[in-house]
Amino acid sequence: MSSSTWLTLAVALISLLLARSVIDERIIRSKYKNVISVGPSGMFGTLIGTFQLLLGYRDFIQEGYEKHYGKLFRIPTLFTMTFVVTGHDLLEDVRKASDDQLSLYGSIKEGMQTDYTMEPHILDNPYHFRFVHLSLTRDLGGRFPELREEVITAFSELVPPTDDWTSFPAWLTGKSIVLRVTNKLFVGPPLCHDLDYNDINDTYSDALVKTALIVGLTPDFLKPIVASTLYFYIPKTLKRAMKHVAPLVQERLEKERTFGKDWPGKPNDLLSWLMEKAPESDKSVRAITIRLLATMFAAYRPASMALTQALFDLATYPSYIPELRAEIEPIVKEKGITKESINKMYKLDSFIKESLRLRGGGKSSMPRKVLKDFTFSDGNTVYTGSTIIATGYAIHHDARHYPDPDEFDGFRFARLREAENDPVRYQMVSVGPTYMMFGNGRHACPGRFLVSALLKTMLAHVLMTYDVKLEQDDGVRPPDKWFTFAPAPNETASLMFRKRANLA
Ligand code: HEM
Structure with a gap:
């Protein structure tokens, strides 16, 4: 395209965004004048606010949470009205709402732009x-x-225990282990060990997130054009995945033809499940592969x-290691690492849960698309087409819920469990507002x-088998990386592992 065409397109796009912002302002004045609003207002309020939010200049979600806790407030976002729900009562309203009023799939469809990045209608029937x-x-x-065995082999191959400290890239290693173990349940061996197939799963997810972000910021009528420009990466990766999945599907179909529907040794994995349970129209290798990747x-x-x-x-808080080992060791000595034995490791559960919390x-978080006008218990109404979210990060860092909320307190939940003698309420898997x-x-x-079972098995295995430390001996935890609204672990930092000092 010539530079004048690009210029014309850019001018058209900016004019569209400005026009959209003016329309948003009209909607706000006619429908939402009584709802608290955080961030810039006026004709170009949603446009300015969206850019401030995405570029990280302002954190309207945290600002609103601190000023208006317990209430509903609006943040400036182009193309959709977005409302943040805070406090127990309003969160309960969301929890109790039906799917045809407030829809998780509607919001994933919009957030991931699945019509353009995956398959139109994929979330009409997920x-x-x-x-799962x-x-x-x-x-x-x-x-x-079999999961425990996969965890142990994955660690021994990807983090071979050595007498001297050895450095491993933390994020890459963590991802490789999880992909391999999860694919054991999705496609089984040998494909779950295939480096190319695991890399495809990673590449596909990465391409989805990036494409969805850009397509999401594009006006509807331009979406097909923008998506097709960025989209090349997704079909290429899908084709690579299909090359692995097609022979496996073929092999399983042949066994079914020869030995019958429940042929001996038939794997109990997601692939078999999809081949059997997907609607007839979705039995092609392409459709099956998309669902596997999704x-x-x-x-x-x-x-x-x-x-x-x-x-x-x-690695950052090594003082927890002796007490965690003291919990794990006798349990493992008695029974090994089993589903029952990891259930008894409540200090380990607490440590991981605290890591997740912080x-x-x-x-x-908890995004919901409003499919039918919805009135909250405080009388506020949000209208069809708008989006509501909660803010897990602010809740997890709120001193009303967690004393010293910004501190890592690995046995926080274990102490609560002991004090209240309640083995269920504070476990990692227990959800609540x-x-x-x-x-x-x-x-x-x-x-x-x-x-929860996987993380506990992995951490128990690490504690029993390795010593771990930060690569730099300065005790400073590698800082998180933020991707729009969500924190992610540092992608470049390494961790040091060696065979546990007194391990034979
Ligand atoms: C630490 C790891 C994980 C976290 C933090 C996480 C978090 C979440 C969250 C926040 C939701 C949306 C819940 C809501 O909006 O109310 C969700 C939904 C979902 N997650 Fe996870 N997840 C994790 C691991 C997994 C794994 C390992 C699987 C599959 C094996 C999985 C499968 C799903 C599915 C299928 C849904 C959609 C639920 C539905 O259809 O109602 N997640 N997850």
């Missing part, structure tokens, strides 16, 4: 998520031994972040039982 609800969570006990997108990134952050915390939750890591209500993450 049957692939049902595998129906199969993975229910079978977790039965599948635990489920992995939901699973591996947050799980890898959680593992990497917990390892950083272990490092996770995101500024914009003050712990939003996994959302809340009927859509609370169904993968949390798996992820």
Whole structure:
């Protein structure tokens, strides 16, 4: 394209954004004049506010949370009205709302621009998520031994125990371990060990997030053009994935033809589940591969972040290590690492949960698209097409809920459990309005039982097998990296591992 065409396009785009901002202002004045508003107002308020928010100049979500706790407030966002819900009562309203009023899938569809980045209508029937609800969570006990074995082999291959301290890139290693273990449940061996296939899962997710961010900022009528310009990466990666998945599907279909539907040795994984349970129209290799990648997108990134952050915390606060080992060692000596034995490791559970609390939750969590006008218990109404969010990060850093909220207190939840003699309420998997890591209500993450078991198995294995420390001996934790509204672990820092000093 010539430079004059680019200039014309840029002028057209800016005019559109300005016009949209003026329309937003009209909507605010006619429908939302009684709702608290945080950030710039006036004709170009939503445009200015959106850029301030995205460029990190202003943190309207935290500002509003501090000034208007317990209330609903609006933040400036172009193209959709966004409202932040705070305080117990309003969060309860969201939790109790039906899916046809406030929709998680509607907000994922918009946030991930799935019509352009995945497959139109993929979230009209997200049957692939049902595998996590129906199969993975229910079978977790039965599948635990093979998961534990995969964790142990993954660590021994990717972090071979050495007598001297050896440095490993924390994020890359954490991601590789989680991808491999999760793919064991999704496609089984040998594909779960295939470096190219695991890399594809990672590349695909990365391409999705970046494409979705840009397409999301584009006016609707330009979206197909912008998406197709950026999109080249996604189909290329999808094709690479299909090359791995197609022969596996073929092999399983042949076995089914020869030995019948429940052929001996039939793997109990997401691929088999999709081949059997997907609607007939979605039985092509392409459709199956998209669902595999989409489920992995939901699973591996947050799980890898959680593992990497917990390892950083272990290395930054080594004073916890003796007490954690004192808890784990007798349990493992008696029974080994089993599903039952990790359930008894409540100090380890507390340590990981504290890491999740402090490092996770995101500024914009529990997003819901308003599909039908919705009136909160305080009388405020949000109208169809708007978006509501909670702010897990602010909740997790609120002294009303957590004394010294910015401090890492690894046994915070273990002490509460002991004091109240309540083995359930403070566990990592228990959700509620003050712990939003996994959302809340009927859509609370169904993968949390798996992820809690995996993280505990991984950390218990690390504590039993290795000594860990920060690469720099200055005790300073590698700083998080923020991607729009969510913190992520430092991607470049390394951790040092060696074979545990007194390990034979
Ligand atoms: C530490 C790791 C994880 C975190 C922090 C996390 C967090 C979340 C959150 C915040 C939600 C939305 C809840 C809501 O809005 O109410 C969610 C939903 C979901 N997560 Fe996770 N997740 C993790 C791991 C996983 C894993 C390992 C899987 C799959 C094996 C998974 C599968 C899902 C699915 C399928 C949904 C959609 C739920 C639905 O359809 O109602 N997640 N997760």
